Amino acid sequence: MLAKIHITLKKDVLDPQGKVVANSLNTLGFETVQDVRQGKYIEVTIDEEDTDIAKQKLNQMCEKLLANLVIEDYSVEIE
Amino acid sequence: MLAKIHITLKKDVLDPQGKVVANSLNTLGFETVQDVRQGKYIEVTIDEEDTDIAKQKLNQMCEKLLANLVIEDYSVEIE
Numbered sequence: 001m002l003a004k005i006h007i008t009l010k011k012d013v014l015d016p017q018g019k020v021v022a023n024s025l026n027t028l029g030f031e032t033v034q035d036v037r038q039g040k041y042i043e044v045t046i047d048e049e050d051t052d053i054a055k056q057k058l059n060q061m062c063e064k065l066l067a068n069l070v071i072e073d074y075s076v077e078i079e
Numbered sequence: 080m081l082a083k084i085h086i087t088l089k090k091d092v093l094d095p096q097g098k099v100v101a102n103s104l105n106t107l108g109f110e111t112v113q114d115v116r117q118g119k120y121i122e123v124t125i126d127e128e129d130t131d132i133a134k135q136k137l138n139q140m141c142e143k144l145l146a147n148l149v150i151e152d153y154s155v156e157i158e
Binding site for chain 1: 085086087097100103104107109111112113114115116117118119120121122123124125126127136139140143144145
């Protein structure tokens with residue numbers, strides 16, 4: 001099955017890279033852009049029969065490797 | 080309004096970074112992970128009244144700055 005993971009910076013964490021992108025978009029003529037936040041999107045193909053077990057493992061993967069929980073949040077969706 | 084943009088590598092483009100993550104997950108004990116593909120997730124806050132105009136502008140942003148259309152695909156969702 002295919003899992004879709006979103007990793008985003010926590011709300012209170014500054015995103016300087018996103019700010020640069022927002023400024024670049026403003027300079028390119030997209031003046032209505034107010035804010036940009038960058039995150040990661042990860043697609044994991046996992047060979048599990050049981051959705052609950054898969055979800056549990058994917059949460060562990062995020063906590064152990066994929067996300068930095070000090071500054072990032074994650075969400076897991078399974079298709 | 081808030082727009083959610085996903086930028087992913089085209090299917091035929093190799094993703095060595097994703098391969099490294101997949102191998103790391105296998106080594107950590109997640110043997111059922113078969114494949115990992117990494118992409119970008121961008122949240123854009125845009126000050127537009129009209130969803131169609133916003134969507135049109137967001138597509139232009141992806142084409143001009145955010146995505147590299149030679150190797151990447153993008154999708155735009157508006158909330």
